[in-house]
Amino acid sequence: MLPLAVTIALRHLGKRRRQTLISVLGVALGVGFFIGMTSLMRGFQTYFVAQVIDVAPHITIKDEYRTPRIQPAVLAHEDGAVAVRGVKPRSELRGIRDARATIAALEEWPGVAVAPGLRAAVLLRYGARDVTATLAGIEPAREVRVGNIEKDMIAGKLDDLRSTANGIILGIGLAERLGAGMGDTITATSPTGAALSFKVVGLVATGIASIDNGEASVLLKVAQVLQGRPNVINAIRLRLADVTQAETLARRIERAYGYRTESWEEANKNVLSLFVIQNGIMFSVVGAILLVAAFGIYSIISTVVHEKARDIAILKSLGFTEGDILRIFTIEGLLVGTAGAIAGALIGEAIIFGLGQVKFEQAGGIIRGSGGFILARELWPYIAGGIFAVLASAVAAFVPARRAAALNPVDIVRGAA
Amino acid sequence: MTALVEARGVTRTLPGAVPVTLVRDVSLAVGPGEFVAITGPSGSGKSSLLYLLGLLDRPTTGQVLIEGEDTAGLSAGALARIRRERIGFVFQFHFLLPEFTARENLLVPMRRAGGEEAALQARAAALLAGFGLGDAMDKLPEQLSGGMRQRVAVARALANDPALLLADEPTGNLDSANAAAMFDLFGEIVADGRRSIVVVTHDPVLAGRATRQVRLVDGRVVSDTATVPA
Numbered sequence: 001m002l003p004l005a006v007t008i009a010l011r012h013l014g015k016r017r018r019q020t021l022i023s024v025l026g027v028a029l030g031v032g033f034f035i036g037m038t039s040l041m042r043g044f045q046t047y048f049v050a051q052v053i054d055v056a057p058h059i060t061i062k063d064e065y066r067t068p069r070i071q072p073a074v075l076a077h078e079d080g081a082v083a084v085r086g087v088k089p090r091s092e093l094r095g096i097r098d099a100r101a102t103i104a105a106l107e108e109w110p111g112v113a114v115a116p117g118l119r120a121a122v123l124l125r126y127g128a129r130d131v132t133a134t135l136a137g138i139e140p141a142r143e144v145r146v147g148n149i150e151k152d153m154i155a156g157k158l159d160d161l162r163s164t165a166n167g168i169i170l171g172i173g174l175a176e177r178l179g180a181g182m183g184d185t186i187t188a189t190s191p192t193g194a195a196l197s198f199k200v201v202g203l204v205a206t207g208i209a210s211i212d213n214g215e216a217s218v219l220l221k222v223a224q225v226l227q228g229r230p231n232v233i234n235a236i237r238l239r240l241a242d243v244t245q246a247e248t249l250a251r252r253i254e255r256a257y258g259y260r261t262e263s264w265e266e267a268n269k270n271v272l273s274l275f276v277i278q279n280g281i282m283f284s285v286v287g288a289i290l291l292v293a294a295f296g297i298y299s300i301i302s303t304v305v306h307e308k309a310r311d312i313a314i315l316k317s318l319g320f321t322e323g324d325i326l327r328i329f330t331i332e333g334l335l336v337g338t339a340g341a342i343a344g345a346l347i348g349e350a351i352i353f354g355l356g357q358v359k360f361e362q363a364g365g366i367i368r369g370s371g372g373f374i375l376a377r378e379l380w381p382y383i384a385g386g387i388f389a390v391l392a393s394a395v396a397a398f399v400p401a402r403r404a405a406a407l408n409p410v411d412i413v414r415g416a417a
Numbered sequence: 418m419t420a421l422v423e424a425r426g427v428t429r430t431l432p433g434a435v436p437v438t439l440v441r442d443v444s445l446a447v448g449p450g451e452f453v454a455i456t457g458p459s460g461s462g463k464s465s466l467l468y469l470l471g472l473l474d475r476p477t478t479g480q481v482l483i484e485g486e487d488t489a490g491l492s493a494g495a496l497a498r499i500r501r502e503r504i505g506f507v508f509q510f511h512f513l514l515p516e517f518t519a520r521e522n523l524l525v526p527m528r529r530a531g532g533e534e535a536a537l538q539a540r541a542a543a544l545l546a547g548f549g550l551g552d553a554m555d556k557l558p559e560q561l562s563g564g565m566r567q568r569v570a571v572a573r574a575l576a577n578d579p580a581l582l583l584a585d586e587p588t589g590n591l592d593s594a595n596a597a598a599m600f601d602l603f604g605e606i607v608a609d610g611r612r613s614i615v616v617v618t619h620d621p622v623l624a625g626r627a628t629r630q631v632r633l634v635d636g637r638v639v640s641d642t643a644t645v646p647a
Contacts, residue, residue, distance in 0.1 A: 004525065004528045004529055008514075008525070011514075011516035011517065012516065014516070015515075015516050310512065311514055311515075313512075314512045314513075314514060315514075315525075316497070316500075317471070317473055317500065317506040317508075317512075318501065318506070318526040318529065318573075319497050319498065319499075319500040319501020319502065319504075319526060319529060319530070319577075320497060320501075320529060321494045321497040321498075322493060322494075322497075323494070324497075324529070409473050410465075410468045410473050410474045413464075413468070413473075413508060413585070414464070
């Protein structure tokens with residue numbers, strides 16, 4: 001046995017089936033698109049972040065300083081009005097000083113894996129093709145603990161780097177640009193003019209375009225020779241057991257060693273802030289859809305109130321209170337909103353299913369080889385969309401419902417008589 | 418004996434640029450078992466007085482007492498409760514809820530007042546059957562004739578067993594046979610001496626069937642006489 005107010009609300013809506021259906025559909029479309037779009041956006045974003053966390057180090061210590069060192073004159077007169085102008089970041093032999101000791105110290109920290117690297121620009125040449133790339137000198141044994149290079153290799157093995165003299169692993173996009181394949185010999189030229197020949201022993205596809213299209217890896221020693229910077233390490237890469245600690249830890253390291261230390265969040269700030277904008281756009285568009293749907297509910301409840309003025313007078317004469325009337329018409333809005341939320345969840349499912357069926361080649365795009373949209377399957381958009389729809393419906397119905405409750409039965413009865 | 422409903426010096430004025438006084442200084446007490454007809458020309462304030470007695474409207478000055486209790490200080494909710502439990506309304510137009518069947522039209526106020534569903538169902542069915550509507554219980558108002566609708570409306574007014582039944586031109590839309598039947602019905606309702614009825618009508622023949630006639634002109638009571646039903 002339904003509560004009386006619900007029964008009356010249902011009868012009112014049942015009498016206006018088409019109008020009710022359209023209102024429900026309006027809400028449902030809003031909720032459905034919200035769910036579909038959220039799945040699409042979050043799917044991509046989550047995948048991207050996961051890839052970034054997976055592929056790139058969580059923290060990178062670079063041989064740079066964020067700000068020029070404080071000058072001795074300033075240090076000597078801490079409270080004095082001393083300013084040294086025109087200070088430039090110190091120019092010294094590039095590379096992290098005492099890198100080996102730093103690595104050893106960092107490895108003592110719990111939940112931290114560390115790998116050294118020398119990263120520098122080179123010109124890769126294969127036949128007549130020249131491509132500039134970042135050449136990363138790595139120590140394979142340590143590298144596997146920090147990055148996912150081994151998992152992402154689509155040809156060759158990481159060990160081949162050690163077993164082959166002057167082996168090189170190319171990003172898949174880089175290999176395509178060069179036109180080189182496994183076993184080909186390419187030439188790398190450093191900015192100082194030194195050149196070495198390398199044999200392609202592996203191909204890597206991480207899914208992140210900047211890496212796949214612009215990075216190559218060789219042994220650290222070889223890179224140091226090519227760059228003419230023996231024993232120099234200019235990047236220490238860290239992988240953490242708890243990725244959420246990256247930013248905190250990066251700040252601690254920077255304070256301790258002075259070198260510019262970037263967490264993965266900072267390194268990908270441009271993309272992450274793009275996500276914020278993307279989400280902002282999505283939520284405003286979907287919010288607008290739901291808002292329009294709410295106006296639809298307002299419209300139907302207003303119409304019902306207008307048409308039902310006489311019934312409201314009857315109910316009041318039968319001893320229904322203003323609260324009862326308010327309840328009846330607010331419930332009507334809630335019913336539309338709830339039905340819309342449920343139908344919207346189904347539409348959302350359908351949209352996700354439909355998007356899942358779309359296949360496309362995304363040559364040179366950010367995500368390689370996924371062949372379609374990456375869709376997130378999360379519960380919260382269903383709940384959030386549903387709650388928003390029900391709340392919006394309640395508010396949209398409440399306004400005309402309050403008007404209904406305030407109707408004076410005598411005015412209506414007089415008007416009818 | 419306490420009157421079921423009593424008006425004491427009741428005046429109702431509609432505010433506005435030119436205030437309109439609908440009811441002027443009316444005092445009237447209706448006791449149990451009375452069948453009162455309020456008559457008078459159009460615009461004499463008959464219906465307005467009825468709404469005041471039924472607590473649908475509040476007087477500008479004066480008091481309305483229900484079973485001796487002054488209603489002036491009561492909240493809207495308290496007034497609604499009195500309407501729900503102690504007063505039944507019948508209007509000129511049947512004013513049935515169009516989405517509900519005859520039986521459900523009775524059940525709506527009953528459920529609002531509360532009670533065990535089975536008992537309510539039984540009472541609704543008994544009331545309708547008593548009014549010769551046994552076959553029409555599950556029909557919608559639009560499927561009923563004018564006379565039947567009005568009888569459903571009376572049955573609904575009695576749904577919560579109120580002591581006071583107020584009717585505003587209940588026969589206004591009925592032919593003379595149905596109108597006469599309606600007044601017979603009212604006679605039966607007050608016969609047990611427990612309830613009273615106040616009917617607004619402009620039909621002197623029908624008014625003559627009431628036990629008491631109150632005549633209003635320009636919002637004032639000009640005559641208040643007991644009649645012996647024919």
